[in-house]
Amino acid sequence: AQSVTQLDSQVPVFEEAPVELRCNYSSSVSVYLFWYVQYPNQGLQLLLKYLSGSTLVKGINGFEAEFNKSQTSFHLRKPSVHISDTAEYFCAVSNQGGKLIFGQGTELSVKP
């Protein structure tokens, strides 16, 4: 069975500082990996995805993530955050069956 663990439930950070949101997954088969962002009272928006190919994936709003198969991780990074990045971030994994398994979410709070 697949599972996703987001290692931090809350991450406070000051504006313009770098941030890393950690995600580990478990799966016995090849997986597809996603990061979604949820702003208050909204649905989820795709930040980036890893399907195959280069392990460094760039997404929207300056975010990037690196797929590390040996460590079964897919950590999300941004070199300099803005107040507008305050939101909840979800890591998700799926196999070829199409069902997404989500992590519990990480609440990113950017302070001035």
Added chain:
Amino acid sequence: NAGVTQTPKFRVLKTGQSMTLLCAQDMNHEYMYWYRQDPGMGLRLIHYSVGEGTTAKGEVPDGYNVSRLKKQNFLLGLESAAPSQTSVYFCASSQFSNQPQHFGDGTRLSIL
């Protein structure tokens, strides 16, 4: 583009009442999904559909039924609402199983 539209956006029910949540997508996607989101638990898959006329159970299907009579619509029904079904419900769609899912803005459902 409307994308994925959920109706209603808010609803309050009494225990034992029934209701149907409607999800409509205008992207001609094959796959559609219903999730529930609860604090600290991420999103959990209730039911999904891989095409018109098909449905399948997800992680937490008990107490819910679904129908996909038309490709663009995916209905989620609660036959006899229970307080444990108080949640935010999200619908999503994707073209293929390994493609990112597009989410609606959610339905906030409270059951008293």
